[in-house]
Amino acid sequence: MPPTTHLSKPAGVPAPLLKMTGITKSFPGVRALAGVDLSVNEGEVHCLLGQNGAGKSTLIKVLAGAHQPDDGEIVWQGSPTRFKSPVDAMRLGIATIYQELDLVEHLPVAENITLGHEPTRAGFVVRPRVARESASALLARLGHPEIDPAAPVADLSAAQQQIVSMARALSHDARLIVMDEPSAALDPDEVRNLFRIVNRLTADGVAVVYISHRLEEIRQIGDRVTVLKDGRSVADGLPTRSTSTSDIVALMTGRRVDHVFPFSPRTADPVTSEVPPVLRVRGLCRQGEFESLDIEVRPGEIVGLAGLVGSGRTEILETVYGARRPTSGQVFVDGEEVRPGDVPAAVRAGIGLAPEERKAQALLMLESVTRNVSVSTLSRFSRLGWIDRTAERAAAQQVTRDLVLRPDNTDTQVKNLSGGNQQKAVLARWLLRGCRVLLLDEPTRGVDIGARVELYAVIRRLADEGLAVLVVSSEIPEVLGLSDRVLVLREGRVVHTSPARELDEHRVLDLVLEGNHAS
Template identity: 75%
Template sequence: MAPPSPLLTMSGITKSFPGVRALDGVDLEVQAGEVHCLLGQNGAGKSTLIKVLAGAHQPDEGTITWRGEPVTLRSPIAAMRLGIATIYQELDLIEGLSVAENVFLGHEPTSAGFVVRGSAARKATAELLERLGHSEIDPSRLVGDLSAAQQQIVSMARALSHEVRLIVMDEPSAALDPEEVDNLFRIVGELTDDGVAVVYISHRLEEIRRIGDRVTVLKEGRSVAGGLPAESTPTHEVVALMTGRNVEYVFPKRSERPEAGFATGKEPVLTVEGLTRRGEFAPVDLELGPGEIVGLAGLVGSGRSEILETIYGARRPDGGRVLVDGTPLRPGSVRAAVRAGIGLAPEERKAQGLLMLESVSSNVSVSTLSRFARAGWIDRRTERAATHQAVRELSLRPDNPDAAIRTLSGGNQQKAVLARWLLRGCKVLLLDEPTRGVDIGARAELYAVIRRLADEGLAVLLVSSEVPEVLGLADRVLVLREGSVVHTADARELDEHRVLDLVMEGSPTP
């Protein structure tokens, strides 16, 4: 029996931008009702390929066949009319509009040829949200008031508001906790049971095995493998195709230190005493010594990011205090925290941590500009030399401080944030999801950078949704559940199953 004809075929797709050949003859074939996983490092061409499929970019060469017919996707609207929807990692929602207005933006419900607004759109949105297992989201609520996970659901509802036959999901689980990931996979299963195809992009190989049917691997703008069985293809083979070498979670060796972490004859550089914010996290106590990495493990919503932001002064605590080298900081003051030597690499790197229209040099020097001021003017030559040295120490690529930060891969953008605090000479570095959206090869580089900075005396407080990352990088781990610390231990005394048991079932530590 002949196999069914593909729903989608992309053949020999090329796309160039000034000075860059982003796609160099990519092939992709997707069957109806399958989950086809697209893998590749940052810069491999995944984003460009899905933008070609979404109609946002026009290919220079190559053909696209949809349901057996050649098509030209001249715009996102043209792609959507064919039944192709894309949910981007960087969600393109309008925060000032309601959930319902975002879901039906551009194709409002109609009756007798007239656009129906208000209650009809809210009712239709509520039905979509219920289908997605999130009926608690109010269709009238402003999108800007929702959590990142809830915004992801709204973006999915918008895709399902069309008659879709193929949905592209770009890192859809990045902002979700395990229960929400389970719900996402349930939705994907229902879609594929109805014959809808899903192109699924993720850096998490365990997700690919769990949800995928077949895999296509991109490397340097080329498809180096297609149609691989998602469940049975060995991890080392997939990683080797992506990177040209065998790399998985590669954590640098920990420095030998006493179990107490900061008990090295030195006083703790960061002390947190009874820090609390009502409705977000219960009183937290911790000490962090020079050269120590402490990890916070817990589900999304457990208070991890809120603790980091309160230490940094971006949120004002309801109680407790933060001390650096024994000196209390003024509560709720970012300026006081930075002056005391605290730096933050936030979870939303592009929205909160970077000036996307500026150069690498401007991004690195932004917290240290006074150092380069001369009679009210910035000495750009001195600034450029200093930032160039900082990024070189972290092996940032390209080695060009004048490069636009938006053109860098996720891993190199993160290095630029780290370089900012390296140049500032901070004592405490707060890292919130440091490898989110970073490919598997660049992760190993970031892990090595973080460990080297700690070995040089920097104190690091780390938050990550990936338990292996917390256990592999940290010296000590605080496990959080619903805003409370339920367990504290040396990282070597824990494993992934123990941590997950604690975050799901744990009770606060006495």
């Protein structure tokens, strides 16, 4: 294990706002933290990086008071301390925005933002109007005054819910804010707005611990970076702008990753129009979401949909899958029309969907990997109402072995897998089903760089074996790097179609932001 690399501080520099030294934490059978150092200064953006399972989540839960460390020292504003509970950490000036948002969906926006510290009269009478005014001011500060403080959180988009969660953290007047994957559900404009907010906070002396798998964001927003690997800090306080991306990836993974996206023979030899499409979408429309959409995806081809949040990307995939009923239009698989708005019919036709919110929409978190993989194919293992567990397990083991899912024990509960391996479990389900069309919505959301490289290789291999793949991603480099052909969306319309090799990120952004109706 390489020693932790520290950035030496010149004489006269004030003591850090937060200093964590030698933090350890074990759970039954698992040593999550084996000696982590983290030093955060006032007014800086300190990026915390590491693959899934490296210890990032455990460390921030220690910082948030949700876990108590087994050993090590925490010094906050110059004084040794222990955060005994999340309330204690919040009271001392530390706010945490988790990747899995902890909003109360049936409550209005204002009540979520002020939850736990509601404005009151005489100490016990809640003042709703004051709460709404406070919420409005915070939302405006974040650049989203259009979010109605009286609206139920359940009615908001994922991006808007992320903004509400940020507003709640800001409402506590924190000195340090931990942001865990804050941009995961944001489009490029919203990410730029997020960065503006972060810069205003740091200008006021607030420190931000920023966690993201998007290394390009780290380069843009971060001042220093700490890298975790296998529960240890292998780099503490490296200057972000003078540390190369390849060095950061090597620290995270323990190896050099020279090529993120796999080589595609389609780049030089694209699928020709003479090959009949596996998936054909004709005039597909869903009123208010997207209109008159034509898509063809041939065997061995990956087609990407690029566009901002709200451009209709997810709605298109869900309509093709039958989870939404179209206003008009048709979907064909291998020339046969698929009954609209009918998920079982789509699955029988050979369509599989890996949704953006895989934990909520695709996975049975408390069930085994075996059951998650076989759930769409159980009839294959059923006899007279009984399931042949041995055959079920053997089939799951075969398909997960092909995808190099780790750990290879398919009796493991899927909740214990990393994000990348959970996504592999979803893919394994559709491979076992024998799907012909694979719909991927944000396939690497919440997945670290090492696991991303593996997933890209898996997706490319599945396409090369004859699947038709339609992929959506809010990360334009991902769409361009993974796809053979790209459809650019703006406000529910395709404004441009071309081979991926003919586009770059700036061109795509011009198209989605300016609405150039090129063909």
